[in-house]
Amino acid sequence: MAAIDKIYLSSFKTFTEFKKWCEAQPPIKDKYGKEDRISHYFNYDWYDPKYWKKDDCHPVMNAPYYVDAYIIRNCPIEEVQEELMVNYGHYSQKRIRDMYDVVKNWNRENGECPYWTKLEDFILNEDGTITLTSIDEKSAYEEIKDGELFTSPACDKYPRGKHFRISKIPVSYECRVCNYPIAVRGRDNVKRTPTWQIEIKLPDYVDEPFMDWSSHSDAKHAVGTWDFCSEHVLSHDGWSSSHAACKSIRSLTRRITKWNLPVGTIVQVQGRYVGEDYEIIVKK
Numbered sequence: 001m002a003a004i005d006k007i008y009l010s011s012f013k014t015f016t017e018f019k020k021w022c023e024a025q026p027p028i029k030d031k032y033g034k035e036d037r038i039s040h041y042f043n044y045d046w047y048d049p050k051y052w053k054k055d056d057c058h059p060v061m062n063a064p065y066y067v068d069a070y071i072i073r074n075c076p077i078e079e080v081q082e083e084l085m086v087n088y089g090h091y092s093q094k095r096i097r098d099m100y101d102v103v104k105n106w107n108r109e110n111g112e113c114p115y116w117t118k119l120e121d122f123i124l125n126e127d128g129t130i131t132l133t134s135i136d137e138k139s140a141y142e143e144i145k146d147g148e149l150f151t152s153p154a155c156d157k158y159p160r161g162k163h164f165r166i167s168k169i170p171v172s173y174e175c176r177v178c179n180y181p182i183a184v185r186g187r188d189n190v191k192r193t194p195t196w197q198i199e200i201k202l203p204d205y206v207d208e209p210f211m212d213w214s215s216h217s218d219a220k221h222a223v224g225t226w227d228f229c230s231e232h233v234l235s236h237d238g239w240s241s242s243h244a245a246c247k248s249i250r251s252l253t254r255r256i257t258k259w260n261l262p263v264g265t266i267v268q269v270q271g272r273y274v275g276e277d278y279e280i281i282v283k284k
Contacts, residue, residue, distance in 0.1 A: 005087045006044075006059040007080060012052040014079050015060055018042075021075060022061075028070060030234045031154040031227060032216075040236060041067055066232035069150035072141060090141035096122070096130050153232035158206055158262040161282035164253065168279035170271070195245040196252060196269050200226060203264030211261075213244040223255045249278065256280065 009015050022042045027035040041063035046052065063071070072084050085092050091099075099115050100122045106113045116134075123131040143149035200211060208228040215224050215238035224244055227233045233240070246252045249269070256267060261282045269278040 005062075007061040007063075007083045007087075008057045009060050009079060009083070010055075010057045011079075012046070012049045014077065015046055015052070015058070018060065018075075018077055018080055021077065025070075025074075028067070028232075029153065030232045032221065032225070032233070034234045034237060036067075036232070036234050038063075038067060038070065064232050064235070065230055066150050066153050069144045072144045085139075085141050088139060088141035088144065090139035091132055091135055093129055096132050099132070100130055150230065155208065155228050155231050159284060160260045161263040161265070161284050162257050162260075163283040164256050164267070165281050165283055166278060167266075167281050168277065170273075170276045170278070195247055196249065196271055198244040198246065198252065199242065199268045199270075200261065201266040201268060203262060203266075205264070206262055210242070212240045212242060214238055214240040223258055226259050226261055253280075256282065 007018075009018065019039075019042055022039040025038045027037050030036050042061050044058065044060050044062075046058050046060065051058070068084060068087070071080065072088070075081065082092060082094065085095065099117060103113060103115055103117055103119055103122070117132065121132060121134045123133060125131060140149060198213075202208065202211065208230060211226045211228055213224050213226050214233050216222070217237050225233070226244075246255060252267075252269065261267070263282055263284050265282040267278075267280040267282065269280065271277065
């Protein structure tokens with residue numbers, strides 16, 4: 001799903017080398033077993049050398065976490081790895097040395113220092129390396145390299161529920177939008193049935209920030225799926241959103257049993273009218 005940041009490259013040579021490497025990689029599988037290719041995320045058009053000038057730096061890829069992790073573990077291109085180190089919080093010797101040179105030569109008259117470090121934060125070691133003392137946590141980049149993060153396209157560490165309880169129903173409400181009855185016609189004179197808008201609130205024990213709803217082209221997942229941002233779902237197989245929708249509460253209750261949401265998740269449902277709201281709690 002989501003990505004931290006794009007990969008930027010500074011030369012046409014590295015661009016073509018990275019492109020060829022991506023195209024040569026075997027397919028990987030997403031959370032639902034569908035095949036995906038690394039090259040699909042190589043999605044910026046800089047294929048003409050005329051676009052590459054001295055000191056240029058162009059974005060070449062914006063990939064989900066799981067794809068970035070694959071590249072971190074497998075790509076031999078140094079500049080690509082340096083970019084991913086920055087994106088995933090790792091300070092390489094090159095980056096630390098660049099920071100040290102800036103801080104060491106910084107003059108207050110030149111304005112604010114671009115880094116948060118002070119000169120005393122750097123320790124020059126006998127072997128020529130530099131230690132940055134203000135870094136005391138293992139970076140996500142190191143966790144990926146050590147096989148501790150994004151090792152699977154799916155997250156299976158939370159109990160999932162197949163049952164539910166409706167904990168809130170509408171008492172009284174008034175129209176959110178207009179005074180029309182249940183079915184309305186838009187400006188194009190097409191009769192539309194209002195849909196229920198759906199969001200989910202994760203329970204406190206879940207340490208993932210959110211889940212997105214994804215559509216799928218296959219009949220097996222016709223009702224869509226809710227997936228954590230750290231999970232890999234084939235993005236070009238459909239579309240994703242922070243909301244889902246359905247035409248009736250009855251159809252929603254049938255979908256909840258198939259969505260495989262974590263136990264304790266609150267499904268928040270909003271209708272056409274102010275106060276026309278439901279809350280449904282997922283149970284084991």
